[in-house]
Structure formats: C-alpha cells, structure tokens
Amino acid sequence: MSHWPDKYVIGLTGNIATGKSVVRKMLEHLGAYSIDADSLANRAMAKGAPAYQPVVDIFGSWILDTGKEIDRKKLGQLVFGAPDALRQLEEIVHPYVGQAIDLLVKRSKHDVIVIEAIKLLEGDLASKCDSIWVANASRSLQLTRLMEKQKLSEADAKQRIQAQGAQKDKIDAANIVINNTGSFEDLWKQVVAGWGEIALDSTDNAATEIVRETKRGDFSVQRGHPRNSEGIAELMTRLGKIKMDAGDVMAAFGEKAFFLLQMDGKLVGLAGWQVENLVTRTTDLYINGDISSDEGLKALVEEIEKASKSLQSEASLLFLNTQFAAEEAVLKNLGYEKRTPRSLGIQAWQEAAEEKPDTESTLFFKQLRIDRVLRPI
Template sequence: MSQKPFVIGLTGNIASGKSVIRNYLANFGAYTIDADLTARDSYLPGTPAYQSILDYFGEDLCLADGQINRSKLGRIVFSDPEKLKKLEEIVHPYVHEAISEQIENCDRPILVIEAIKLLESQVVSLCDQVWTAAADKQVRFERLVENRGHSESLAWTKINSQAPQEEKIARSDTVIWTDNSFEETFQQTMEAIRRLGLPLVRQIDQNSLHLRSILESQFSCACDLMSAGTNQEWTCDRIYHVMAAKLTPVLIYKEEVIQVQRLSTRQNLVMLTHQTPIKTEQASNHEILPMLEAWLQGAYSLFVISRELLPSKDAWQCDFLPGEDIPEEITQSTYVSFLKENGLMPGEVWVKKISNN
C-alpha cells in the first residue's frame, strides 16, 4: 500500500469559494472529494440510505424514475432542524465510510475533502489540516443572487441560517479569503501548499512530450494558443477563472506549450471538453490521450470524450467504447446527469475506464 495522502478538510459557509479552492488543488494534482455529492450518492436507489430516507420522510419523495426528489427533501429539512438532524444521522455514516475508503486507496500525495459541515461531522477526524474558505457576508450575498439566481430574501435567509464563519476560522489551520480576484485566491492556495512542502505540479513524461499542471509562468503562452484557436481574447485572468471550475493541464514539447486541455469533473468522472489547438504537429491523439489518462490516473475512474473531439478511428485505436457502454461500477443516473451538465448524451461521447495500475 502506498503512503497515506496528506488530507485537507476544506470547509466554509455558503458561497465562500470552497469549490474554487478545491478545483485549484485538483489542478495541482490533488485527489478531491465533494462531500455533498458523496452524501447525494449515498441515497441513490439501491443504497442502504435510500430506503431509510423513504421510511422516515415518506414514499411520496420518490420520483417516477425511482430517484429521491432532492429538491423536495431539501425544502423539508431546510425548514425543520429536527428533520435535518435525522437526515444527517441517516446519511453521515455512509459518507464517512465512503470517504475513509477513498483515503485508504488514494495514491496521490494530497487528498481534499470539501464539506460545509466538516467540523460538525466525524469526517474532520480523518483530516491532517482544516482549511476554511472565507468571504465577506455581502460578497457571499451577491454571489448567491448573481451567480446562483437566488432571490435577495432567500440569499439572506440561507446566509443568516448558518453559524458565523468566524467559528470555522477559529478552528482552522489555514484560512483563504476569496473576496477579491481569482488570481489572489489561486496564489493563496498555492502558497498554502508550498508552506506544507507538498507538490504543486503533476507531470507525465513521454520522450520529448510532457503533460503537466499549468504554471503561472505558462499562462501567457496558453493565452496565445487559446486566442488563436478560439477566435476569442484570452487573458491570464480568464485562465484563473477557468481553473476555478475545470482541470487545465498543458502539453509541452521541448519546453514550449503546444496544447491546452480543459476537462470537466464530477467526483470520479472526468470529461475532456476542449483541446486547443485540436491537433498539433508534434503529437497525435495516440500519444496525447495515454499521457492524459496517466495524468488523471489515481483520482478518476471514467474518462469521457465528446465524439466531436475524437474521431471514431482514433477512439477505437485508443480503446475507447461508445458512451452507452459504461462499466458496471459507474452509476447510470450520475453518469447521465454529468453528461447533461456538459450538454451531451451517451450517444454523443466515447468512454474509457481509467486503470488504477
């Protein structure tokens, strides 16, 4: 068994920038877990928590496809602290078990658990450090209204229903303030990892080719490639913004950035959404895709690519399968939901199971 990863528990109040920090850490090569998604997955049909929730909250929570109506469940527990406590009592043991197993099997040097209720749960006992994402209350209010479409009254209700963020800050090893630019948040995150002596770069080498986490010193070259390849103006600020939501490794040939990748993720699922430029003179898909798969290895289990990016001949030669043929261990509803988030359906993608070896 490989050495246990350094486990960072990442918390913060609503709209404080937790996911931005988690995604920056993923770009550095960290294995990341969204505990909220882990909790949702714990009550999919067929899981132990599924029937327990229906037994307590009522069978009318069940949608036509057998899924639990999460919106309805959310409304029930949001207005009733006792029912929220009951839901947590049902779900949290399964979340703790799932996260413990992932830590045990992780061979990445850093593992990050994003959890809004980290300090209130047993998951905190699994962490080597606690980090808090923090932002001024007015900034968080504006994010909820402008970015998530909340009404002003709902935004303030959600903010004021939580304990003050100062309570989390007081129990944290590191605090990252996200009030200002994405660049400042990125640099605080990078400095926090540097202080711990942990790696900021994941790199795969293949002769003269290198696939690696993008460095700030490479942003300018990446912007030139993106501007030329998309007919849009790309700035360094935009790179920081993209990295807050996507994986953005770069392909290097003899110290020169020749291609920028952009990938969407959801827990152990990852999708290549853009390659800029789509083709390079220095490397073919047969060389690039195995390197990208190796870069993803150890943190993701299913690699998805749009058929628009990968011709059929290349897909078969690189051992990809049609998007309808997913491995049994991948939950169908989660997979389809991930595709829909990216504007695609199973018939429009290729898939490949990522080996852990």
C-alpha cells in the same frame, strides 16, 4: 498526526458559496488528492445506494422524480427550512459518507489529502485531520454567488445561508483562513502560501510530480500551471475562435486542470479537464491544424486517463467538437464509444454528462474502474 498513517489531511470547510471547491481545486494543482464530501452524500442517496431507501422512508416518495431518483431540489427545500429534518437526513447519510472517505483516503497514492465538507466541524471528521482550512467570504458575496451560479431566488439563497452555522465559529477553529473576496490570482497566492506552511517533506515531491513532463512519440505532455495562463489563453483564442485572456484562464484553474501538448518546445495543443464526483470530464480540446491530430489526441487522452486513475475516477467523458468526433477509430482503439447521457445508467455519470459545454459536442464514454464507491446494493 491524522487518523490515516502516512497521510497529511487537510479538512476544508466554510459556509455555502464561500469558494471551498475553488480552494480544493487549487490544492489539487499543487499535488493534493481531493475529496468532496457533499458529492459523496449525493451519491449515497442515489437509487439503489445505501442511503436511498432510508431517506425515502423518512421523507416520503413525494421527493422522488419521474425516474424514481431523489429530487435533491425538493429535498433541499424541505430540510433547509427545518433543522430537525436536516438533522435526520445527516444522521442517515453521514455514516456512509464517512465510510466512503475512509476508503478513498486509504486507496489514494497521494501524501496530502484535502477533504471538503461543509459540516466538517460538526462531526468527528475534523479530529481526523492534521489542519483545518476555512474559506471565507462576505454574506453579500455568498448571496450573489448563489443567485448567479446556482440560479436560486433571493429568498431560497437567504434560506440556504441562514441554515448554516455561524461562519465566525469556523474561522475561530481554523489553522488557515482563505479569504475568497478578490481576484483568482490573489486567491491562488493565499493557497500557495498555505501549502507552504504544511510541514511535510513529501509535499515538495507531490508539487514536483504534478508538473512532470511525459514524452509520447513526437510530443511531450505536461500539466498546466497558472503561470502558463497567457500561453493557454492565446492558443484557445486562436484555435477555438473564442476571446480568452490570462485572467479568464486563471479563473478556469479554479474549476479544471490543463494538459499542454508540446512539439519541439512549442505549445501546439491542450486539453482542459476535471475530476468531480469521481467522474472525469474533458470539455476543452485544441490541437494545431498543421500536426497529426490523431496522435495529438491520443497523447492528451492517455495523459488524462493516467491522471484520472490516480484520482480514482470511475469514468471518463470526452465532449468533442466535429474535428475530433471524426477521429472515431482512434477513440475506439482507446476504448471510447459514442453515448448519450441517459444511456450511462449511473446517476453520477449521467449528471456529469448532462453538464454539456456551451459548444455543440459529441459525448464519448469510457469506464475506468469496475469497483465503484457507494455502488448500488
């Protein structure tokens, strides 16, 4: 049994750029509550948070940016090239991350928890888990992903990879290995198969709950599933004037979730959203022009908020195009206000807001909860 009564806890690890986060997101689609330990570590070092001053005291004020926040790129260049420095950093930050994980697990209403942590096996966290999952990829794929997705130079990417422990040691400790070397469809099949091995009756309930349908006025809203990829792609292509196919949508499921808006059994709209680092970001919103966009908008946003609160999200960010940004009265009634990223104050919220989608959009913000994890002291 895991460290937490009545919870089945999956510890998810793997070296850098092996696709841990994609696997974690897929487990969310199946009904798990997910925790990203690395994001919690970044939060612990935010200005005013408990690890901030000890890190500055050890490594010096040169690691601060113009806003007096810790510049994680500078810090990373230092610690990934010096094992002793990395160890010092972990000794400061890891206890706070452990406290935050404990709080989130205890507060979660989900039966299955997945904790993604690159250093899962090096500390005592693995002993608190019921099952160890390891994401695996070749070194050449790791290098390519770091250079393409994180825009690292080849030298920096190799340095990050070399700073990790041996991937073989992680695989040897695994109950389940997920090979992230092929298509998203293949990856999804592996994750579903692994989920099926969880010996817990309540996982069936969790998976059923995740695809529930909610009636809201003339509309029904349900959670999208990879099997809906073709319909989602058709609607996004038609309304968004962008070329999407089922494969593109399957890939998107590795990063976000979808709510599908239906009327009389037909798909008439959707929202693409994600909760990362306890912040909700809604970046895709489409509604047929021949229906009431304000009622459709309200139905989708309310479902996103409901799901976000169950995932313990602290804030909701809506990135809206001209059509929906004009619905300011509807958004105000829902508790949202037009904001700029810098006006949000909290580093994690600002960073999420600065990751704007490619299209021109207006940011609307709503705080979902007052009690924040690793709040400033």
